[in-house]
């Protein structure tokens with residue numbers, strides 16, 4: 177039977193979010209209902225609220241979540257009621273041209289639940305990134321549930337569902353950071369901070385954190401940066417070159433999503449090095465670079481969707497490393513809050529003093 181639960185919605189562009197009652201249908205074929213235990217507040221939730229993603233209001237916000245599978249629909253075999261799962265926003269199809277070539281991390285046809293959750297009056301909700309987890313329960317495609325070790329703290333595990341995975345994966349999966357490499361990370365919020373942590377995990381010898389906010393640089397040091405550069409006061413390209421014997425870094429991760437920081441990344445990398453764009457630009461932004469420099473500097477200019485992760489491969493592995501004390505994912509949880517604290521958490525995100533606020537149910 178359909179259930180009524182409390183959830184956070186964005187009803188109209190720019191309007192404060194509100195806690196309301198929503199209707200969650202029973203799972204249909206290939207779907208699952210998950211009881212949410214924790215859900216982080218991500219910049220993308222704010223983008224939805226501000227109409228920056230699309231106009232399909234009302235949105236059911238929240239997408240960095242972990243919880244317990246409550247019920248599954250017909251034909252679901254990958255998870256069962258009682259499983260502890262992290263929700264992912266790229267459930268791979270297994271059949272598109274990327275999947276068929278064994279590159280499921282690029283799946284071009286990821287999917288979500290087919291049924292819609294609604295308001296009490298029947299208005300259909302648009303769940304953020306096909307998840308919608310600022311809710312006591314949510315409906316997703318079963319493939320969006322990735323089973324991990326239930327000993328993990330839900331507030332920590334949920335963060336792998338978006339920003340932390342995107343940053344870790346940008347360094348490790350997309351950038352291919354390895355032992356002895358030099359890495360620079362431009363923009364050290366939740367995503368860039370995770371790129372710093374991923375670089376340390378992969379054995380990078382030099383990890384240079386760049387931000388315009390000293391508080392973020394301090395956090396980056398705690399996450400594994402070996403050097404910091406405040407690019408408000410210091411030219412980051414010069415500084416990164418100086419710190420790498422005059423050459424530039426092997427891998428530069430851009431975690432802001434702006435043309436000027438992309439250019440910094442492009443010129444702060446060594447010859448034949450790699451630039452990874454994980455920050456998300458807005459539609460009006462364009463980039464101009466001398467084509468001769470693009471050719472002459474060689475190497476690779478890559479973009480990273482969701483850290484090029486494969487949830488079924490990466491989530492359980494990273495949770496195991498965290499449980500073994502080898503990956504301090506807990507460092508990203510700045511505060512835990514209640515469901516009615518999301519609007520205030522948006523304000524704190526703007527002030528720049530949190531990596532992540534996490535709603536705990």
Ligand SMILES: NC(=O)c1ccc[n+]([C@@H]2O[C@H](COP(=O)([O-])OP(=O)(O)OC[C@H]3O[C@@H](n4cnc5c(N)ncnc54)[C@H](O)[C@@H]3O)[C@@H](O)[C@H]2O)c1
Nearest residue numbers: 342363364365366367387388392433454455456480481482
């Ligand atoms: N590719 C993906 O799959 C993916 C997934 C999640 C988030 N993202 C994107 O990653 C980006 C970062 O997300 P976040 O959650 O870390 O945001 P955030 O707001 O927590 O962090 C952004 C950081 O960039 C810094 N910054 C801003 N302007 C700068 C500049 N000119 N130079 C240097 N630093 C600057 C800020 O001080 C802040 O520390 C966003 O664009 C977000 O949309 C991408």
Ligand SMILES: [Zn+2]
Nearest residue numbers: 269272275283
């Ligand atoms: Zn596919």
Ligand SMILES: [Zn+2]
Nearest residue numbers: 218220338339
């Ligand atoms: Zn997110």
